[in-house]
Each structure stands twice: as C-alpha cells, then as structure tokens.
Amino acid sequence: MxxxxxxxxxxxxxxxxxxxxxxxxxxxxxxxxxxxxxxxxxxxxxxxxxxxxxxxxxxxxxxxxxxxxxxxxxxxxxxxxxxxxxxxxxxxxxxxxxxxxxxxxxxxxxxxxxxxxxxxxxxxxxxxLPVVAYHPDGECEPPRSDRAERSVSEETGSTDHTAENPFSVLSSLLESDDTKEK
Ligand SMILES: [Zn+2]
Known part of the structure; x- marks a missing residue:
C-alpha cells in the first residue's frame, strides 16, 4: 500500500x-x-x-x-x-x-x-465502481421475504407509518421550498 x-x-x-x-x-x-x-x-x-x-x-x-x-x-x-x-x-x-x-x-x-x-x-x-455487486456464486442466498422485512424495520426503526412520519412531511416541505426559490 x-x-x-x-x-x-x-x-x-x-x-x-x-x-x-x-x-x-x-x-x-x-x-x-x-x-x-x-x-x-x-x-x-x-x-x-x-x-x-x-x-x-x-x-x-x-x-x-x-x-x-x-x-x-x-x-x-x-x-x-x-x-x-x-x-x-x-x-x-x-x-x-x-x-x-x-x-x-x-x-x-x-x-x-x-x-x-x-x-x-x-x-x-x-x-x-461496479453498477451492481454480488458475492461469488453459491456464497449467499436471497433473503427470505419475512427476514428481509424484519431487517428493514430493524435498520430504520419504523415499518408502516412512513406516510405519517412528521419528519418525511417536513423534509418534503423543505424540498418544495428549495425548488420554489430556484
Ligand atoms: Zn450476497
């Protein structure tokens, strides 16, 4: 190196x-x-x-x-x-x-x-940078769908109330303000 x-x-x-x-x-x-x-x-x-x-x-x-x-x-x-x-x-x-x-x-x-x-x-x-990345063939498997859902909720700490999430509403408001100024 x-x-x-x-x-x-x-x-x-x-x-x-x-x-x-x-x-x-x-x-x-x-x-x-x-x-x-x-x-x-x-x-x-x-x-x-x-x-x-x-x-x-x-x-x-x-x-x-x-x-x-x-x-x-x-x-x-x-x-x-x-x-x-x-x-x-x-x-x-x-x-x-x-x-x-x-x-x-x-x-x-x-x-x-x-x-x-x-x-x-x-x-x-x-x-x-590769467009898509994979482990070598045979070294991993796709997650089972229930496991995938659980890991997503663990990462984000939220599952199905994204539409009600006050922060996402706030950030979309901020974004639209930005675009208006430009
Ligand atoms: Zn993999």
Whole structure:
C-alpha cells in the first residue's frame, strides 16, 4: 500500500515537461463521495498519476487506481467487499471543443493551468465502481421475504407509518421550498 499523500493541485505544464509521476493513498477526506463506501479495514485508495506528451503532442495524464469498497450485494443485501481497479488515459484539453477532437482511447480532462488530482481520482473511481455487486456464486442466498422485512424495520426503526412520519412531511416541505426559490 502506498502511504505518501497524493498532492492536490498540480501545475500541468510543469508536470508534463518533467513527465512527473505522482503516487499516493487517498482517504475519505480527499474523496468525500466515497466516504461511506471505503472498506474500514483498508480505508484508502492507492492512486498513481503520470503526466506526459504523446507523439502527436497531446498532453495526457495516465491514472491508475487500486483499492477496496464495500457495496451492497444485490442477492443477499449484505455488505460485499469489492476490489476496485481503474486504469485510464486522459487527454488534457482546455475546453469542450478540444475535448471533441481527442483520438479514441483518450478521455478528456478539461483543465487550463492546474489540475486537481483528488478530483480526477474521485471521478475515475466513480467510473470504475461496479453498477451492481454480488458475492461469488453459491456464497449467499436471497433473503427470505419475512427476514428481509424484519431487517428493514430493524435498520430504520419504523415499518408502516412512513406516510405519517412528521419528519418525511417536513423534509418534503423543505424540498418544495428549495425548488420554489430556484
Ligand atoms: Zn450476497
């Protein structure tokens, strides 16, 4: 596991000129979207970012990631630990127009002077996240329906009075106020 911190903002021109390679471990504070998903036993994601320029003069950042997240198994509804691996090559472009010109195999990274490596890693992680997660075949079973109901009521502490729940009414009021202001 990598232990050095990954720098946050990096100057693109300098990084490309030096073919800089940054490696570090990101924790929940640096990738807040993943706070709830990180495995408490290995709560960091290793990230390596390498900058460079290809033969066509296109600046790029190659991003490699490895870590673990805990997702809900779609069969038994219990937590399942998933290995997460990401490997992508991003073409650094100043705007949407240039992004459209990128050759196949290069995803756009829109940035002008500096690039936020934490945000890049967070975005790439989101793309690497499996849409659905399962335990290996044969290692779990779907919950029986009565057991599923009981576990839901244990988690939320309420079963059938959601319609009467004053908090849900309150929050829907707040939400509609928000939308009116916008
Ligand atoms: Zn399962």
């Amino acid at each position: 990598l232990t050095a911190p990954l720098p946050n903002r990096v100057n693109i021109r300098k990084a490309v000129t030096r073919s800089a390679r940054y490696a570090g471990a990101l924790c929940a504070e640096q990738i807040p979207q993943f706070k709830e998903l990180l495995d408490p036993e290995a709560p960091t994601i290793d990230v390596v970012v390498e900058f460079g320029e290809n033969e066509e003069g296109q600046q790029f950042a190659a991003v490699e990631m490895q870590g673990r997240v805990v997702l809900e198994c779609q069969r038994c509804l219990n937590p399942v630990v998933c290995e997460l691996k990401g490997n992508s090559r991003l073409g650094i472009v100043p705007g949407d127009e240039q992004a459209k010109q990128l050759p196949a195999g290069l995803e756009p990274l829109i940035a002008i002077d500096d690039v936020d490596l934490w945000a890049v890693a967070e975005e790439e992680l989101a793309l690497a």
